[in-house]
Amino acid sequence: MSIRTQDAPPRLNPAKFQHPEVTLKGERRAQVALTALDTLWVNTGTLCNITCANCYIESSPRNDALVYITPAEVAAYLDEAEGMGVREVGFTGGEPFMNPGLVPMLDDVLSRGLHALVLTNAMQPMRRYAEPLRALLARHGGARLVVRVSLDHHDAAVHDIERGAGSYARTMEGLEWMAREGFTIHVAGRVGFGHDGEAAMRAGYAAVFARHGIPVDATDPVALMLFPEMDAGRDVPEITEACWGILGKSPDSLMCASSRMVVKRRGAERPAVLACTLLAYDARFELGATLEEAARPVALNHPHCATFCVLGGASCSR
Incomplete structure (x- = not known):
């Protein structure tokens, strides 16, 4: 297995992804309209219990650029989102379980009959809430609550390159x-951590899941999501209006056609x-203070739009 051994990719021309309406070549930039608010994302704050080597949002034990959002603030957005037909609420960070209001937020979401998704590293911050989480599961069952755990690679040594020595073992404990408590578990990995091919990656995860009794189907692309690596400095093509026909894709398939994210x-x-979970610091993707204000088209004016969504075909939602 080779790990990140490819030659360094070409670097991005800084003149790209600048104008909201046209590309560097003068072509009309693709835009995506919000067709339905299926998923509301909540960033619980950028603080995290670990510092990863390549975190798209630069989370760490010291980064509080996005502070803890409160249950009352989230409830106001849930009230608005319910009127727009939302079906799922996702919680991301940082590490969501660093926010002391996460369990009450989950209780609010589930009490409204909505689905909840939590992205976590399943380490100590989550385990501190063992009893409240058991109570949450007892009240609402496990069908509408999914916990997606970041396990970057099925090999401990490779995973720990990204997240620090011993992190694989702590995540596996979580x-x-x-699994013992009966939670619905999904796993997120990174395809950039090895070049053996997706089939081999999924087979490696399947062996780990079987060995540890983790009820995740490694062949299911939702239960085990393998995300493309994100490097905003890598050269990628700008997405034009013509790309939809060239690539055979619909703008409705992108996350920003069906989701928005709230940050504080x-x-x-x-x-x-914001328009996107991946672009928390780019002011061009801040759309307003309310979901109604944010229900406007989004210009695909960032390298992540191409790498992750259009060309990578990835989505943070289920």
């Missing part, structure tokens, strides 16, 4: 605990709504 910036009086 996975085993959730350090020092801000109130949260803001």
Whole structure:
């Protein structure tokens, strides 16, 4: 197995992804309209219990650029989102379980009959809430609550390159605990961590899941999501209106056609709504203070739009 051994990719021309309406070549830039609000994402804050080697949002034990959002603030957005037909609420970070209000937020979501998705590393912050999580599961069952655990590679040594020595073992302990408690578990890995091919990656995960009693189907692309590596400095093509026909894709298939994310910036009086979970710091993707204000088209004016969504075909939602 080779790990990140490819030659360094070409670097991005800084003149790309600048104008909201046209590309560097003068072609009309693709835009995506919000067709339905299926998923509301909530960033619980950028603080995390670990510092990864390549975190798209630069989470760490010291990064509080996005501060803890409160249950009351989230409830106001849930009220608005319910009127727009939302079906799922996703919680991401940072590490969501660093936010002391996460379990009450989950309880609110599930009490409304909505689905909830939590992205976590399943380490100590989650385990601190063992009893409240058991109570949550007892009240609502496990069908509408999915916990997606970041396990970057099925090999411990490779995973620990990204997340630090011993992190694989601590995450596996969390996975085993959730399996014993009856939670619905999904796993997220990274395809950039090996070049053996997707089939081999899934086979490696399947062996780990079987060995540890983790009820995840490694052949299911939702239960085991393998995300493309994100490098905003890598040269990628700008997405034009013509690309939809060339690639045989519909703009409706992209995350920004069916989701929005709420964040609270350090020092801000109130949260803001962004177009995308991946672009928390780019002001061009901040769309307003309410979901109604944010229900406008999004210009695909960032390298992640091409790498992750259009060409990578990835989605953070189920």
